Amino acid sequence: MIDDIAVFDANDIENHIEALGALLHACVHDGASIGFVLPFSRRESEDFWSRNVLPAIREGRRRLLVIRKNGCIAGTGQLDFDTPPNQPHRAEIRKLMVHPDFRRQGIARALMVELENIAFHLGRGLITLDTRTGDKAEPLYTALGYHTAGIIPGYCRDPLKDHLDPTTIMYKTI
Template structure:
């Protein structure tokens, strides 16, 4: 089940972020990365949900939050048609069950309801999520070499920028 995320989900969201980083996800954090750091990051996100800057979606499996993604509407006056896809995370133990796809489809429906016609995201070029995005109709806009640090080692990897025009 996909639903809107709430502050009560903070602990589960922190567990997912922590597990994803420890599994090698390139989502802005490097090791060592403690659960407390993940909780602190999510505590910083929660006010942006309350003021409408972002919308949070969670995927539940048997009542347990196992995945999440965020929609951030562009704030600039010349971009009322655009939004960013942020932090698609699925717990490593819940992958390959369609949760990432379901989260993205819910996010896209909400973006359309908000009048957003263009979605933009970035992903480490070697991440499996890149294939998911391509399968959902996202188009590669370009790649930036050496953009992000690998979470395990001081190796800098390319990031791919992608977009999708919603119909």
């Protein structure tokens, strides 16, 4: 059972930087294709939160959702709505992560549903995301009503080995 789901503000991020860093570090070391490759240190994990996410949250360009389970940060997801003037109707899901110890418990689904609710309340009717083609999350996105726009071959480096993976670009109208 999920303890709670919360929107983290800048102070929350600063107060939980080590736990957020531990989540990202564990996910990357488990093979998650979320922008990082091995070797990948805890310090680099914490730097991502402080240098990338924190400024976007402070400037009101992104929302960060956090799910706790058993008192631990079990998962996070970001909604980026920093779009150009011709795309005020769109938002992007970024860095959906669930700690390997908490997978297959409905956390990713709960994060996605709440991110969609936030997008709707912000007046964003189109949500986009990308995921490594064939990844475990792809069937979840499809089950939630996301459609495949296309696949880009050789899009990103695999986090664990020297190999380029394709990515699937997906979207949903809400």
